[in-house]
């Protein structure tokens with residue numbers, strides 16, 4: 322049985338990022354959560370020109386550097402410059418321009434005095450406090466120089482990046498296409514949620530959970546439905562999925578039961594099985610395979626509903642993120658203080674689901690109540706984190722530190 326970290330390394334080493342030329346498409350600015358495939362270089366400086374950060378007066382520092390309330394500099398106002406206009410005058414000794422936030426600085430002026438520090442009399446402004454040199458001027462190119470890299474490839478385009486791209490007039494973006502993930506569930510006992518249950522049947526909840534997580538991870542879902550525990554149908558399903566999918570995920574059928582066919586089918590399809598089981602709880606029977614000559618990864622997740630979520634979050638989600646072109650941050654761990662006693666048998670790395678709260682700058686982990694059996698999915702609702710007890714650790718006391726994996730949009 323592999324350790325979790327060895328399994329992670331095997332998987333992530335075998336994941337190839339989509340091709341940054343071939344596997345891309347052009348989208349507009351309204352397509353969010355996409356991953357940039359090529360760096361963006363703008364031909365605009367930021368700010369585009371020297372401009373004022375305040376409503377006030379554009380002045381020459383040397384005229385006002387000794388101003389006080391008792392001995393104010395008195396300047397003649399020669400121009401009024403609203404935002405969006407080109408100044409007409411050059412500010413000379415003893416002169417100032419009325420200026421507004423965002424308006425272009427006039428030639429000759431190097432400093433802005435905010436209007437609260439002035440007094441106006443007719444066409445003259447009294448400067449009541451000495452400003453600092455260049456105060457309240459946002460200088461051209463002081464935030465970004467045209468021609469340099471504005472955004473690197475491999476980042477997610479969220480609101481801040483989209484604002485930057487809009488401001489830079491980059492409205493057509495080359496992003497990676499979405500990773501295509503085919504999913505299916507195996508089990509003769511499974512039915513869709515709309516069917517009345519016959520004795521022994523249960524609802525295929527895993528397929529819905531995986532589909533939701535795949536979409537949240539930014540990939541496209543191909544739902545292949547429920548497949549009976551029938552080697553022929555299973556083989557055909559996997560064979561067909563290989564045509565279009567970058568990743569195939571099944572749930573169930575990976576343990577040692579008489580109807581657990583996934584591994585033998587993968588072998589019959591000449592897949593190379595890299596992982597058969599992992600020392601984690603839940604999630605021990607995990608199958609990971611590749612198909613020689615094909616760019617497709619296979620994750621055979623265990624059928625138990627908690628095991629399927631934990632193995633997806635620990636292994637599949639980072640693999641999708643890496644394949645999608647995301648340069649880093651495939652997993653997000655934090656250290657938290659445990660609110661409760663956490664227990665494990667110490668034999669496998671143990672994942673306990675619960676809620677992460679940020680209180681006064683410190684993370685606190687509150688374990689979900691009820692059974693942590695991998696067959697129980699009820700108490701997974703409203704959790705956002707998995708606390709991790711390493712192998713050999715049987716107890717974490719309340720108040721002790723624990724490593725936590727942030728999940729479900731946390």
Ligand SMILES: Nc1nc2c(c(=O)[nH]1)N[C@H]1C(S)=C(S)[C@@H](COP(=O)(O)OP(=O)(O)OC[C@H]3O[C@@H](n4cnc5c(N)ncnc54)[C@H](O)[C@@H]3O)O[C@H]1N2
Nearest residue numbers: 506508524525526527573574575576581605623624625628
């Ligand atoms: N003799 C052994 N038995 C089992 C072992 C073992 O090491 N030796 N491992 C156990 C562990 S751990 C897990 S996890 C499960 C994994 O089983 P499979 O991946 O083969 O999954 P199934 O047998 O098909 O189903 C297990 C369980 O999950 C329910 N299930 C299956 N699919 C779904 C679905 N789509 N939605 C909701 N629930 C599902 C299924 O009804 C079973 O109750 O094996 C243990 N056994």
Ligand code: MOO
Nearest residue numbers: 603604605628695
């Ligand atoms: O994946 Mo199994 O949970 O360890 O029941």
Ligand SMILES: [Mg+2]
Nearest residue numbers: 574576578581
């Ligand atoms: Mg089984």
